[in-house]
Amino acid sequence: xxxxxxxxxxxxxxxxxxxxxxxxxxxxxxxxxxxxxxxxxxxxxxxxxxxxxxxxxxxxxxxxxxxxxxxxxxxxxxxxxxxxxxxxxxxxxxxxxxxxxxxxxxxxxxxxxxxxxxxxxxxxxxxxxxxxxxxxxxxxxxxxxxxxxxxxxxxxxxxxxxxxxxxxxxxxxxxxxxxxxxxxxxxxxxxxxxxxxxxxxxxxxxxxxxxxxxxxxxxxxxxxxxxxxxxxxxxxxxxxxxxxxxxxxxxxxxxxxxxxxxxxxxxxxxxxxxxxxxxxxxxxxxxxxxxxxxxxxxxxxxxxxxxxxxxxxxxxxxxxxxxxxxxxxxxxxxxxxxxxxxxxxxxxxxxxxxxxxxxxx
DNA sequence: CAGGTC
DNA sequence: GCTGG
Numbered sequence: 143x144x145x146x147x148x149x150x151x152x153x154x155x156x157x158x159x160x161x162x163x164x165x166x167x168x169x170x171x172x173x174x175x176x177x178x179x180x181x182x183x184x185x186x187x188x189x190x191x192x193x194x195x196x197x198x199x200x201x202x203x204x205x206x207x208x209x210x211x212x213x214x215x216x217x218x219x220x221x222x223x224x225x226x227x228x229x230x231x232x233x234x235x236x237x238x239x240x241x242x243x244x245x246x247x248x249x250x251x252x253x254x255x256x257x258x259x260x261x262x263x264x265x266x267x268x269x270x271x272x273x274x275x276x277x278x279x280x281x282x283x284x285x286x287x288x289x290x291x292x293x294x295x296x297x298x299x300x301x302x303x304x305x306x307x308x309x310x311x312x313x314x315x316x317x318x319x320x321x322x323x324x325x326x327x328x329x330x331x332x333x334x335x336x337x338x339x340x341x342x343x344x345x346x347x348x349x350x351x352x353x354x355x356x357x358x359x360x361x362x363x364x365x366x367x368x369x370x371x372x373x374x375x376x377x378x379x380x381x382x383x384x385x386x387x388x389x390x391x392x393x394x395x396x397x398x399x400x401x402x403x404x405x406x407x408x409x410x411x412x413x414x415x416x417x418x419x420x421x422x423x424x425x426x427x428x429x430x431x432x433x434x435x436x437x438x439x440x441x442x443x444x445x446x447x448x449x450x451x452x453x454x455x456x457x458x459x460x461x462x463x464x465x466x467x468x469x470x471x472x473x474x475x476x477x478x479x480x481x482x483x484x485x486x487x488x489x490x491x492x493x494x495x496x497x498x499x500x501x502x503x
Numbered sequence: 504c505a506g507g508t509c
Numbered sequence: 510g511c512t513g514g
Contacts, residue, residue: 190506282507287514289506332511337508374508395506436506 179241180219182263186235189437191384192267193277193290194297194309204308207234208270211307219263225306236265244389244427253401254424254431257438266433267384271352272345273312274385279341279372280334281380286440288330295329319346337372344370360388375413383429391429392420397439398432 187195187203195205202215202224212226214235223231232238241263248254280292294309300317301310318326319342326335344350355366360382367378382391394402394416402416403409405423424431 278506283505283510284507284512285505285514287505288512291513327511330512333508334511372508376507380506393506397506440506 179237179239180263181216181221181235181237181265182219182261183214183216183221185261185264185437186267189261189264189433190286190289190440191380191433192269192274193286193293194312196308206304206307206309206311207231209302209304209311211304234268236268239265239389241265244430247425247427248431248434249423249425251405251423253405253435257431257434260438260441261434264434264437266389266430268387269385270312271356271381271385272315275341275352275367275370275373275381276312276315276318276338278377278380278384279338279370280331281377282334282372292330296326299325299329315342315345318342334372340371341373356386360391363388364391375417379429383433389427389429390421392417392424392432393429394420395436397436401435401439 183203184197187197187205192205195203197203200215202213204211204213206212207226207230210226210230212231213224214226214231215222215224221232221235221237245258245262248258276296277289277293281289284292293312296318297310297312300313300321302313304311318338321339321342323335323339326339329335331338345352350366350369355363358366363386364375364378364382367373367381368375373381376393376395379391379393382388383393392398394413398420399416402420402423406419411419420432421428
């Protein structure tokens, strides 16, 4: 692709954002009728599955798909493509995922239904394998915002400029394989630098081929991925879900861990037992359910900081009306659906404050 | 204290 | 055990 053209993009990255959105780029409208279902772009790109996209003042999003600049926005719940290769963009945003079928498979359980009501339209992307693998190797014990800053730092330092984009492409593993631990640490990786470097080298010398292993069944693929340094069971599940379209894979991080405990009314268990429970309880699209629960819980906490009463003192049952209204006429203009409470011990439908929940842990 | 790993 | 939002 044309990524070797001399970049019009300066190093300071402050390139003609206005030009990228100027009328010289034809605006194509991707409608639900010809290309699949609707999408909630904000929720999709803010849910911590991909980290380099930037929301602009006008609400559109700019990012990269491999080595190609992409600009998209949302209109009437449809994806609007302003710039980028349409076929690949549509595939990336997974507009063919059968959302209604997926929603029908969501568990009849208050937290899942609450998350569904709040996050309708959020899609799980089909991400490039290496970029996704690398991003989640750097993710351990990091906040989403910092994973993003590490990704951008690595792109800026090691990646190639992309015509029409203000950020660089993610460097191929062949490039990172030749990097050094100190250089990677300067991108903010800390102890993760060594893992990313070792993984890049394993891929560069052909020990593991991220494309070739895609045909492995999920359990085996998970084991294969865990051969990479820095990839444990949680990160492996993230890669399975976000880069190998294994929609039943359930990454269990601290958020999902707490939520699963709440679903089990506080009953603990080994990691394997919780994973088994998650698959039983969350169903065939467990990975989708997981992503909705994750994003909703994070947003609920953010809201709680602003207005604690509005989020955490809502009993589960109070969501029922909104839920029913939703199902009645599949409209999803609910951007302010009530959040669920995360409680470890639920006595009836009593509200539990976040502080109490924490103490009960 | 944070989307864990070894 | 690294490190920043």
